[in-house]
Amino acid sequence: MAKEPQLLYGPGIRVDVSRALTQIIRHGRTIEWVRANRLPWLSTPLHQQLLYGTLRHYLSLERLVASHLKKPLKAKDLDIKHLMLVGAYQLLHTQIAAHAAINESVSATKTLGKTWAKGLVNAILRNIQRQSQSRPFPKWNPRLEHPDWMADKLTDQYPDKAAELMAANSQRAPMSLRINTCVTSTQDYKNQLEAAAIGYTEGPWPEALILDQPQPTSDLPGWSRGECAVQDLAAQSAGQIMMQLLSSNAVENGALRLLDACAAPGGKLFHIKEALTAAGLRHQLYALDNKAKRLDDIAHIGARLRHSTHLQKHTPISDDRQKINAEDSIVLGCADAGESPLPFTQAFDAILIDAPCSGSGTIRRNPDIRLLLTPGALQQMPPQQKRLVQNLWQHVKPGGTLVYSTCSVFAEENDQVIHSFLDKNKDAQVIPLRLDLDLVRPTEYGLQLLPTNALTDGFYYCALSKMPGLVSSS
Secondary structure, X not given: OXXXXXXXXXXXXXXXXXXXXXXXXXXXXXXXXXXXXXXXXXXXXXXXXXXXXXXXXXXXXXXXXXXXXXXXXXXXXXXXXXXXXXXXHHHHHOOOOHHHHHHHHHHHHHHOOOHHXXXXXXXXXXXXXXXXXXXXXXXXXXXXXXXXXXXXXXXXHOOOOHHHHHHHOOOOOOOEEEXXXXXXXXXHHHHHHHHOOOOEEEOOOOOEEEEOXXXXXXXXXXXXXXXXXXXXXXXXXXXXXXXXXXXXXXXXXOOEEEEEOOOOOOHHHHHHHHHHHHHOOOEEEEEEEOOHHHXXXXXXXXXXXXXXXXXXXXXXXXXXXXXXXXXXXXXXXXXOOOOOOOOXXXXXXXXXXXXXXXXXXXXXXXXXXXHHOOHHHHXXXXXXXXXXXXXXXXXXXXXXXXXXXXXXXXXHHOXXXXXXXXXXXXXXXXXXXXXXXXXXXXXOOOEXXXXXXXXXXXXXXXXXXXXOOOOOOO
């Protein structure tokens, strides 16, 4: 019992978070890299609270700490700077006692091997504490939590929503679930949540739930049995949109051929599988990714959800072989979806492109994006996205559908990509979309979801129909 407070509140957690921040800022790592390679640095709820919280307020905390320093720290002492940012975050944004925040931060300098910084860390944090007690800080300005270039771009593209959008980027995202209706019924799963005293709100469609409080997945009823998946409502919207388009276009006397062209980690892929099965629509489902490791991850997640997958190792494969594999399981192929030939020889009734993007619509879940994304990195995205759309369009059947999606809020990755594509492909026609979600913004070609709706990340969707009898440009 005596060791428990040390485990939860000892300096080791501050050291872990400081080191994680240093990996992100100095080496350009992501939170996902930390999770994959330094999992102990995220091993407790306090680790996660301090890392995510400090990242959400990194820029304002950095300015505050700098204002109390007589001279900037040396580059080699970035870990000490981060230790002070974590301490300042605790003082200003948490209920952690001030003495604990300060004392544990000071003690952490020893673990970092920099005891010379004890007095500095103590002095800076006590100054910040006194400042917060003696006079109120200026009103929080969400713009100051964004790099200037990003704040300017959001203001330019969302003049009526920019302040609200930037404020939403600094909030915690909700935890939403998708009930796997191939394994359990929606009512049975709700009953299990209620029996476990886990509060929830029903989502806009039957399989969606929003938890009142985030939970470890291991504590969710039926997790090991594949009865649910964690998936944001904006991401779940892909399945809703695909079903809108497919329900009226089912192939008579045959099965729909569908491709998820950028499938990892598989959330949308498996949602579509579950929705098609629930609707009784015969289907052959294929998935692509250009990294074998990510295909392994898809297969692993699919196994938990009880969805059979088959990795196709022959390129291309015969039509008969495709049909056999697809009817038995979801066929996975390793290839760059932006290049032909694809490892599947027949065209598709529908293709989903969840394109690689800046992730700017998921900043509240991934606050490292705000610090790592640069204008140059953003400029590199549209050429890749255009290449994907153009190549995959050649694999859509006449009369078929292509759905383009990103988790970005920037027009360069969304409507502008579609505009460029439509200029070159006269056989493409925009299909109007609808979603039963609040605050969805129609764009010229599609729909833009924003995190100003507390239940959704920022996603973009556009659907295109391939008109028979016309030829697209190459």
